[in-house]
Amino acid sequence: MNKEFDVIILGAGAAGLMTALTAAKRQKRVLVLEKSNKEGKKILMSGGGKSNFTNLYVEAENFLSENPHFCKSALNRFTPDDFIRMVEEHQIDYEQKKHQQLFCINSSKDILNMLLSECADSGVEILTNADTKRVNKLTNEENKIYYEVVTHLDAKKLAKKASFQCDSLVIATGALSIPSLGGSGFGYELAKEFNLTLIPRRASLVPFMFSDEIKGLCEKLSGLSVMTRISTNGTNFLESMLFTHRGLSGPVILQISNYWNPGDEININLWPDNDLSEIFFNEKNNNPKTTIKKKLNSYLPKALVTELEDFYWPNEKNLTLAEISNERILKITNFLNNWTLKPAATEGYRTAEVTLGGVNTDLINSKTMETKEHPGLFFVGEVLDVTGHLGGYNFQWAWASGYSAGLVV
Numbered sequence: 001m002n003k004e005f006d007v008i009i010l011g012a013g014a015a016g017l018m019t020a021l022t023a024a025k026r027q028k029r030v031l032v033l034e035k036s037n038k039e040g041k042k043i044l045m046s047g048g049g050k051s052n053f054t055n056l057y058v059e060a061e062n063f064l065s066e067n068p069h070f071c072k073s074a075l076n077r078f079t080p081d082d083f084i085r086m087v088e089e090h091q092i093d094y095e096q097k098k099h100q101q102l103f104c105i106n107s108s109k110d111i112l113n114m115l116l117s118e119c120a121d122s123g124v125e126i127l128t129n130a131d132t133k134r135v136n137k138l139t140n141e142e143n144k145i146y147y148e149v150v151t152h153l154d155a156k157k158l159a160k161k162a163s164f165q166c167d168s169l170v171i172a173t174g175a176l177s178i179p180s181l182g183g184s185g186f187g188y189e190l191a192k193e194f195n196l197t198l199i200p201r202r203a204s205l206v207p208f209m210f211s212d213e214i215k216g217l218c219e220k221l222s223g224l225s226v227m228t229r230i231s232t233n234g235t236n237f238l239e240s241m242l243f244t245h246r247g248l249s250g251p252v253i254l255q256i257s258n259y260w261n262p263g264d265e266i267n268i269n270l271w272p273d274n275d276l277s278e279i280f281f282n283e284k285n286n287n288p289k290t291t292i293k294k295k296l297n298s299y300l301p302k303a304l305v306t307e308l309e310d311f312y313w314p315n316e317k318n319l320t321l322a323e324i325s326n327e328r329i330l331k332i333t334n335f336l337n338n339w340t341l342k343p344a345a346t347e348g349y350r351t352a353e354v355t356l357g358g359v360n361t362d363l364i365n366s367k368t369m370e371t372k373e374h375p376g377l378f379f380v381g382e383v384l385d386v387t388g389h390l391g392g393y394n395f396q397w398a399w400a401s402g403y404s405a406g407l408v409v
């Protein structure tokens with residue numbers, strides 16, 4: 001096999017494959033080295049097997065980064081429309097779901113097959129079971145910088161060391177979440193070797209766990225879903241919340257986990273966008289014989305109301321509204337509009353969809369993803385300190401950053 005390439009890409013995930021096909025269409029000789037036995041494992045698992053591959057509404061506000069402006073240039077260069085065009089050219093059936101999220105109708109395999117066939121058609125070579133161990137930056141006789149990549153190739157379980165050379169090296173090794181799907185810290189280690197700094201990382205888009213009595217409550221309600229508005233640190237989301245055996249999950253929890261730091265409280269509004277005290281005082285006037293439970297059952301799942309009342313207002317459980325003091329009504333309704341909980345932890349990288357933080361973008365060119373101090377060395381995708389909201393944003397970042405690098409490598 002040829003050992004010299006214009007471009008070598010580490011990682012055959014979303015960002016790596018997009019970089020590869022974009023560069024190869026420019027007649028570059030491209031090699032992709034993938035550590036695991038298959039390309040695009042996260043693409044296959046995404047969106048519950050249907051891949052939420054982009055979102056019709058993508059703005060810089062949908063991303064978190066120490067430098068909130070960094071993502072703008074790439075997101076403008078390759079937009080959701082550009083990806084949708086590819087999807088349509090490949091005749092992939094897709095549908096728009098809530099919050100402008102686009103999903104495959106059949107399977108996320110369609111997205112991976114599309115990327116792989118574009119790579120194959122433009123001559124990209126891909127090696128799986130290729131675990132890169134070392135990267136060296138070298139200079140040739142004409143003083144030209146090039147990179148040497150030392151990789152262990154598992155050819156029929158016979159691990160062999162091979163070294164490849166390239167003018168441009170693209171790090172698309174993703175992040176730490178879900179090691180079984182390829183999550184790896186390799187990109188961060190390499191960044192440190194090349195004197196790039198890291199923004200602290202933690203698991204995100206991830207469920208919360210509780211260790212106090214709330215864990216028991218969640219366990220009892222496991223499987224139940226309810227629409228809530230949840231806030232922490234000045235940000236809030238309105239979406240459904242799911243009780244689990246360990247704590248809380250569902251889209252609203254995953255979204256807010258991007259903004260939650262260990263030790264923070266979350267505030268859950270169980271009757272969103274309504275002042276419950278006003279609703280209950282009106283009810284007390286108009287229908288004094290009703291109970292808290294009856295009123296709450298008109299909006300919240302019965303099982304939740306039963307558990308909450310045993311937990312938080314057992315003394316008022318069998319009283320009519322007329323028998324409950326206004327002070328207590330105010331207290332209970334305030335609680336329902338602002339249920340304050342302190343998660344013990346998140347479920348961590350085992351189940352997190354993404355890693356928050358990553359390679360500091362200060363030393364990366366936002367138009368090309370090239371490192372400013374090492375010509376020819378690029379970082380794309382989730383390894384960078386750019387994290388999207390839930391809803392197709394993380395893939396759009398992978399496509400856009402990969403495309404931007406692919407145009408210049």
Ligand SMILES: Cc1cc2nc3c(=O)[nH]c(=O)nc-3n(C[C@H](O)[C@H](O)[C@H](O)COP(=O)(O)OP(=O)(O)OC[C@H]3O[C@@H](n4cnc5c(N)ncnc54)[C@H](O)[C@@H]3O)c2cc1C
Nearest residue numbers: 011013014015035046047052173174182381382392394395
């Ligand atoms: C279960 C799950 C569901 C998700 N669903 C969605 C969704 O519906 N929509 C959305 O927008 N986002 C979703 N995401 C997030 C999205 O998958 C990631 O943000 C995206 O895949 C990041 O792309 P990437 O190319 O940077 O990294 P990855 O896709 O993770 O690819 C990195 C690749 O690098 C390989 N690698 C690692 N180390 C090495 C090494 N040393 N040498 C060679 N290769 C290496 C890995 O095996 C992997 O194949 C989901 C994530 C998970 C875990």
